[in-house]
Amino acid sequence: MAGDDEFYVRYYSGHRGRYGHEFLEFEFRADGHCRYANNSNYRNDSLIRKEMNVSPAVLQELKRIIEDSEIMKEDDSQWPTKNVVGSQELEVRMGNEHISFETSKLGSLVEVQESQDPDGLRIFYYLVQDLKAFVFSLISLHFKIKPIS
Numbered sequence: 001m002a003g004d005d006e007f008y009v010r011y012y013s014g015h016r017g018r019y020g021h022e023f024l025e026f027e028f029r030a031d032g033h034c035r036y037a038n039n040s041n042y043r044n045d046s047l048i049r050k051e052m053n054v055s056p057a058v059l060q061e062l063k064r065i066i067e068d069s070e071i072m073k074e075d076d077s078q079w080p081t082k083n084v085v086g087s088q089e090l091e092v093r094m095g096n097e098h099i100s101f102e103t104s105k106l107g108s109l110v111e112v113q114e115s116q117d118p119d120g121l122r123i124f125y126y127l128v129q130d131l132k133a134f135v136f137s138l139i140s141l142h143f144k145i146k147p148i149s
Helices: 056-069 109-113 118-142
Strands: 007-017 020-029 033-039 048-053 087-094 097-104
Touching (some): 007 118, 020 118, 056 118
Antiparallel strands (some): 007 087, 020 033, 033 048
16 A cells, blocks of 8 residues: 555543542554544443444445544644643544544533634534544444344
8 A cells, every 4th residue: 555545544542540440442544444432431331343344335424524524634733732631642544644633522612613623623523523423333333243033
């Protein structure tokens, strides 16, 4: 893989607290491999791991979502830094472009509006919402726990 064929997306959101290291993480690779992990020790929950392979059409849609967001034009230097509440990370490699952002967990749009870069952080905030919805939809499609009767 070189040049325009390169594609990679990774998102992480987590913190260390009363219940240990709790996090949500997912990644997509250019070959269609998707990896998901969710660790919560609340009420003795355990680590949930899912892996799947997605079609080229799914990867194209993921690329479209990222391109339409224009996140590749942003800079996280003015965004809030990680804190005791936790952190979020987003890494995207598309072709020859590569970004790697880290910021604090964002609880609401009010936090986005009050930041030093509300426009850039708003793009990040909405893209993350879209990516999480995308991943959760894929997981529910791939891993039906209760079969349809």
